[in-house]
Amino acid sequence: MQTITKYIIALLLSLYISNVTAQETNETLAKSKKEEQIILLKDKIRAHEKDALKVEVENINDRVIKKEITYEKGEDLKQEAAKKRALNIENRIALFENKLAFHERNNLPTPFDEDGNLKRKEFDLTFKNLNDVSNFTGFTVIDSVKTQVKYDLRTTNELMFAGGYNNAIVDGGSLKSSPYKINQSGFMEIGWNWKTRLGLSGNSPRIKYGLALQVNRYQLEDNKIFVQNGNTTTLETFSEDLKLSELRITNLVVPVYFEFGKMRKIEKPDRVRYINDGKFKFGLGGYAGLRTGTMLKLKYKQEGDNVKEKIKRNYNTNPFIYGVGAYVGVGDYSLYMKYDLSETFKNDALKQNNISLGVRMDFD
Template sequence: MAFGLNNAIIDGQSLSDSPYKIGGSGFVELGWNWKTRLGKSGNSPRLKYGFMFQWNKYELKDNKILVQNGNTNTLETFSSDLKQSEFRNTNLVFPLYFEFGPMKTIEKKDRVRYINNGKFKFGIGAYGGLNLGSQLKLRYKEDGDRVKQKIRRDFNVSNFVYGLGTYVGVGDMSLYAKYDLSETFRNQAIKQNNISLGLRVDLD
């Protein structure tokens, strides 16, 4: 499991100029990983691989919403005062990491297990997969009524997702960062790539 802050690297803009709130934008990942040692000792580097579901959320600033006009996306001011303007992508990705650090050896009658057991570890690798869906969620008042609106569209989101990731930590907890090399939206004049920083929990 992993969770934390989410935002975008946009051509010609700094993070402070991003149309997405830094504190309000976040990500969550849930999945399953396996480990395979590359050598015979418990301290050998490992391959860590599996599958993860990613939820990347952007919370838009300044009463803006994302609008799809054919093959073009634009940010437009909404007609009412927004309480929430949130765009979310759901992805299924398959990570592959090289993990380094000592492991504790547990010998049993029929097998040998290697666990981290509170020791330092470092991982670096990549991931790739598919976008499963996109959604714009709006909350606002109209004529005194509270309105919740969910808009599910293509939003010109890239169908394939791929990027780089790294983590460093002790035991089950790690500081985790990932960066999508694939653009969030395909064929747009301004390129945008997702970036995330948070905590990762590996239950060995």
């Protein structure tokens, strides 16, 4: 019995020693793995900053080639960029080490698992926002090349709005032949444009293109209304005393304009931008598109009642719209004119071409 007891005790001691040895081995391997992970992270920080420096140097070289800056200025900028990236490497590695020490000292969740592998992505490389360390909670991977600000945007976009007077040239004559009230007929146009600089250097000329919604309103004189009879549309006198007789035509068009004039250049170490702030400009071009709606709006009194009618018909208006336009101004504001080369009505005795004059605003 004593012999059996000795064997059992010896077996238990052997198992205990094996377990302790295995744990120590695992801990040693995990520690080694952790150290490897830390070294790899520091290497990634250095690689990312070097990639970012490479992008900056390429941008500076492009500026020298385009003669935007001198060769000497370019060399100075490269030296400044190299110093900045070297300090970034030093600071980011120190921040990582301090953050890791803080977590270990305060028994906070470690970024490494039991095998020494990194398990929390937010510890990987650097701050989510390097410009805001006050709300720092961890680290995250940042691809330095992809997050670089693009030095020069050749194409930008902007909101466009225009409005003013609207009328028509009838039978190739003048506005005097128009059946519409000059001071009460108007237009509105709103759209979104892209603007691309065409020159290799400088900022003029530019091409502007996009999508716009045009609304042209014609207020009729002399108690007249439009009447559609099959494929013909005529002007006829209304039976009641009209307070309002207005034809409204809506078009969806693609405008294309060539714009000339210097823009103000805003230059920073990592980017250059061009804006129209306070600069003279003028544009020439045109537009083409489709009619999307036609409506006749009437207001009159009948048997003592105020009557409002909205009649939606095509009134044989042309489904295809195209024309020319021009604008001239300073900054965001311009005097704007457009003229439809396509006739408003098709196959009708009344031949007219829309003409508009107003103010245009390009908010870039």
